[in-house]
Amino acid sequence: MSAICGIVQCDRQPTAALRCAMVQAALEPYGRDAQGLWHEGPIALGSRLARLLPEDSYDQQPLVSGDGRFILIGDVRLDNRSALAEALGISASRLRSLADADVLLAAYVRWEQQSLHRLVGDFAFAVWDRQRQRLFLARDHMGRRPLFFHQGNGWFGFASMPAGLLALPEVPVAPDEERLGDLLLSLPDHSDHSYFAGIRRLLPGHSATVRFDGGFSTQRYWLPPTEERIHYDRDDDYVDAFLETLEESVRCRLRSTGGIASQISGGFDSATITSVAATLLATSGQALHAFTSVPNPTDLPSSGRLLDEGPLAAEVASLFGNVRHECLCTDDKSITTLFEQLFELYNRPAKNVINLLWDMSVAQRAAAHGATTLLTGELGNFTLSYDGRQLLNTLLREGRLSELGQQLRWQWRGRTLRGRLGVLYRMLMPSLPNSWQSILEQGLKAMNGRASLEAGVNAALLRDREWQRRIRQAGCRPNMTIMWYASRMWRQKLLLRHDFAEYGKGTLALCGVDRRDPTVDIRLIHFCQAIPEAQFNNQGVDRWLLRRALRRYWPEHLIASRVKGKQGADWQFKMKRELDALIGEVASLDNQPLAHRLLDVGALQQQLAQLGASRVDGFQALRPIAVGHFLRTAIQRSDWRAAK
Incomplete structure (x- = not known):
């Protein structure tokens, strides 16, 4: 596991190596065992290595292809390295002395961007193509390795973590309001915003291309499949x-x-x-x-x-x-x-x-x-451990009514009337129009006394037209009700x-x-x-x-x-033990306008006060307080930098 970084000076200024070294130094906590830097005029690529795989002892990044065309840095663990080696004609004896990054480079030399469809594992990597004068970035299918970037005035930079890019004085240490709001509203992680303004992230299953003229484009190369089918006889x-x-x-x-x-x-x-x-x-x-x-x-x-x-x-x-x-x-x-x-x-x-x-x-x-x-x-x-909760709806969609009736009787067995109605509800909801789903879910939420927002989140977010647009863009409803899909699509979205x-x-x-x-x-x-x-x-x-x-x-x-337990069940004990510190955290947000736009600071103060006197449920206050601490710290760092 490594940290990687790079600078492309689109304005051709000869400062890439110096600036990349600054980013690389800030990434030291993520790779303490070795580091490497390659640079050529307005391009620089850096790596830091944490030796976590036996083959990491052979890692000599950055790597240059045999013909000198490609330079690669990668934060990579290849879980199918043996299969890749066989396809590439790499012998088993030679493979033993190759790091995963070496195998990745060989795959890229052979297949270039199509290599993404052959890789299995966790990775984020960058390849500079000297011939085409462009940078290629990619992140693994499920996004287990991060990759962030900043598009500056005449330059482009990337790093495994925001901390690397924040080492550059041109990159502001400022909280990103949209991403923090997404977190508070429990929206899916579909935005390319990071938690810092001006720093974006390459999304899971995506690649990107950066050209010297400043052109930048991203492409999705993978989604969890919904159309593949496997059938066995037994x-x-x-x-x-x-x-x-x-x-x-x-x-x-x-x-x-x-x-x-x-x-x-x-x-x-x-x-x-x-x-x-x-x-x-x-x-x-x-x-x-x-x-x-x-x-x-x-x-x-x-x-x-x-x-x-x-x-x-x-x-x-x-x-x-x-x-x-x-x-x-x-x-x-x-x-x-x-x-x-x-x-x-x-x-x-x-x-x-x-x-x-x-x-x-x-x-x-x-x-x-x-x-x-x-x-x-x-x-x-x-x-x-998928529980097959969408079985009845799947049978309904496929018109297998005899099997549906049989499975419905089994699922009804031993249930109360309320439980049987719940089975029917889950069977029908994915097939109903979106507008019907919204009405039914809103009614159910009201009947069960569930709030649309966690305590401490500013309710004005749901009334704001721009936030309503973002919520819809994330594939959710502004009333924050559950959206139902057919089984494979539902699992794809949750994955x-x-x-x-x-x-x-x-x-x-x-x-x-x-x-x-x-x-x-x-x-x-x-x-x-x-x-x-x-x-x-x-x-x-x-x-x-x-x-x-x-x-x-x-x-x-x-x-x-086997049962599903309640993780972190002692939250009340932990919160009461640090109640004064948590109250202080919330009090420190009083003079932060951004905190008031995102949070209901008064409600947080009231909830903490009640927690100290009773068994009121204060668990939901922790995420807003965590967001408040983050934005306050970012703003303080920004003020400190400006004062230097």
Whole structure:
């Protein structure tokens, strides 16, 4: 895992090398083991390396092709490097002494931009084409590696993180109002804005071309498929193919210079990844450190959901002799310290503050055990553990009415009248016109007493015409109601809803650990998007595919006992412990006009005051407070820079 950067002086000024070196120096937390710089007149490319793969010992970036035409820098882990090497005619013995960036360059020399359709893994890379005098940028399919850019007056710059570009005096340290608003409104991460004004981001599954005349264009090269289909003769064949794909998705992420760790909860996703990884590591006698976040028992809220996932996680961990399981309580972690780390290392505010507290703690604890790789399962709900909730609607759309009636009876079995109405609602909604969906969802939201906005967000945002336009542009409704789609389209949109790349880089800077998520492997995504919906839900059993597959790893009673826990259940304890500091954070926003445009500062103050006196739900206040801290810090940095 590396950090990369570059400067193109479109005005032909000979300052690219000096300016690129400034950006490169600011990226030091994301690559401390080596650095390299290539420059030629008005072009400069830089890299920083964190040696996290065994083959990184051979990394000599920046790389120049044999004919001198292409210069490449890449933040890359290729999960199909062996298959690429075979297609490129690279022998197995030679491959052993090549870094992933070397294989990437060979692929680009052979196929140029079409190489994107052959790559599997996490990557962001840049290639300068001397012959065509243009720069090519690309980011992996699911956006696991970040890439940001700034278009200046006569120049173009890019970097793995905003911190690199902010090292240049021409790039303002100012918060981006639109992106912060997107976060507050929980809009999908579809905007190319970063959280800093003037810094844009290349979106997942996109590439870009920069020309010397200042021309800039982007292209989408990949979407999770909705039209592919896979059919087998037997149900067991789906399980076999699924396990083969899943196991390869985990196996290819086990290349590491240090130990391997994983998150493990009381649900399916991370526990499945942990089980597969433990089995694979056992063949070479390696241990797996698995970590579960558990809440402080003080003042836990009443909830129908599991609050402490430790015992269920321990049951799975005990099945594997090489798993070293540890439960973590984050009592020693501070919310306000997290705000500062987010700005400095992650270059963004938090979406879910309490969850990020334990997520960072797990990574730091993994590093203390010598791990440099942390396996996660962030998007498993839409791949390996998809519950098949759209089965009835799929059968309805396909006109398979006899099968629909049978599956409907199974899903109705044992449900109350309210539960049966819910089944019918989910069956019909994706097929209704958008206007009908909006009316029904608005009525349901009112009936259940759900607010359109989280507490502390300025309600004027939803009345503002420009924000209404942005909300529609993001594929949402201004009344913030749920939009229903056919199954594969719905999963496609949810897979692309979040961009987690800054969290990955921030974790690397925090403790030297590389986050890797097998559930976003594009081979697994293609498989799960292509098989019949009935493989995920059958005879009233949700997650049917995964439940059958897990029989090869777990006893039946463990498969039946998995539940979705409430992560960060001790939020109230943590907030009360730092209540004075949080009140101070909100008070510091009084003289910030941008904060008042985005936030309801008075409502935040009232909510914190009530939290100190009662058990009022103050959890929703944390995201607005995190946004407030971010914008205030950015403005302070900007003022400090102007005063120098």
